[in-house]
Amino acid sequence: SYVLTQPPSVSVAPGQTARITCGGNNIGTKSVHWYQQRPGQAPVLVVYDDSDRPSGIPERFSGSNSGNTATLTISRVEAGDEADYYCQVWDSSSDHPYVFGTGTKVTVL
């Protein structure tokens, strides 16, 4: 089955930029979606199709995808961005087609 690997944690100071990677074999050929999960809450979609934002999501959230790595970038980080972030793809060749990354805890210092 397809595997998506994320760093367990990323720490960033307020106002700085956080970059969260999502590694997968030829992930650049797939559409990558990103979810934010604040403590005790349900996940929320923050980026879809590699780099698009749903309505209501700040422009500070952006994404890119190429080769074997997709990246979620959070600019001008705020305290409210502290959360777990998960990437997700659909792998048509797998019996388990809806694949989530391992998750990254973003800590705002």
Add this chain to the structure above:
Amino acid sequence: QVQLVESGGGVVQPGRSLRLSCAASGFTFHSYAMHWVRQSPGKGLEWVAVISYDESSKYYADSVKGRFTISRVNSKNTLYLQMNSLRAEDTAIYYCAREEVRGTNLFDSWGQGTLVTVSS
């Protein structure tokens, strides 16, 4: 606005059964594929099952295949997950999630989840 409300969780002994429900409102339920996604305590997200908008297709994660059954009643705007032969490793928060209507295989709305604890 879109609302998904799960219910039916609780504490159950290994080997027993439980049925989860997800009541949907604020959108045309019968037009959307629906999913169950779970999250074990302190762990990441795991996709569990999907059902097409008209119930014609159902798919399951290997970890629950043969034990769990996803279903829906469109006239009641309700999604279900029948869980049989429960194991300790099924302990998790179970979320229902809506798949984006364009078929992009992403989850654009989530419920708040219901906790299932499998323990003797």
